[in-house]
Amino acid sequence: MDVRRRPGGRSARVRAAVIEATNQLLLEQGLTGLTVCEVARRAQVNETSIYRRWGTRENLIIDALLADAAEQLPVPDTGSLRDDLIAYATALARYLTSPGGNALDRALASAGDDPATRRLRDQYWDARYAQSGQIAERAIKRGELPGTTEPRFVLEMLVAPLHFRIVLTREPLEPDLPTRIVDALLRGLVTAAEPRNRDGNRP
Structure with a gap:
């Protein structure tokens, strides 16, 4: 999985907002119901920004789940x-x-x-x-x-x-x-x- 990240500043805030929105939507809609479009709307970022950073919906979900697990476990x-x-x-x-x-x-x-x-x-x-x-x-x-x-x-x-x-x-x-x-x-x-x-x- 090739997840491109830019350290610090606005990039870090965008990532945090997208990860939080993704995990919230996973709770509400499950794996199959989550869409990148809805994540972008919830996180208040452009959908193209998400694809530019994560590449695919699957990469985004994996990153969000692992970020949550790293914090909790x-x-x-x-x-x-x-x-x-x-x-x-x-x-x-x-x-x-x-x-x-x-x-x-x-x-x-x-x-x-x-x-x-x-x-x-x-x-x-x-x-x-x-x-x-x-x-x-x-x-x-x-x-x-x-x-x-x-x-x-x-x-x-x-x-x-x-x-x-x-x-x-x-x-x-x-x-x-x-x-x-x-x-x-x-x-x-x-x-x-x-x-x-x-x-x-x-x-």
Whole structure:
């Protein structure tokens, strides 16, 4: 994705207005209902300015979603895998139970499977996992996880129960749920890393 940006001044204000308008419209209309024309009207900028800066509607949506995620879901670095995972899962649970986070999560889940939407969804999740995967990557370097660990898989296992409850079962996210998920995940990772004999059993 080639998103051209100009630092500072009016350019920064325009970008902020467009990103805010895009996220507002995503909440109101979902992925498929959003149009660049309406974003331009809401942000009070020329539609051509948006295309000049972002190139495509999909690039604009990805940039807006990632900007929101970066603000709401910073990647923690406490020096401890368990603490990092709990902090990230807690922030995600808080975000998903907010009106904006809840609506965006459901919009992403319910979006169609046309090529443009699939590409948008893939780009969004690839970028999100590249960011959050730093938690597992740092843990591997510290020796807390085996070198064969797949960072994205670790984060998928962490966030999946939260998204499952928000999108499918609509169950509440209890305050201790992030900690319970993390402890169960870490027990599984430790068990998976234990040596096995030729029959696949632990000695």
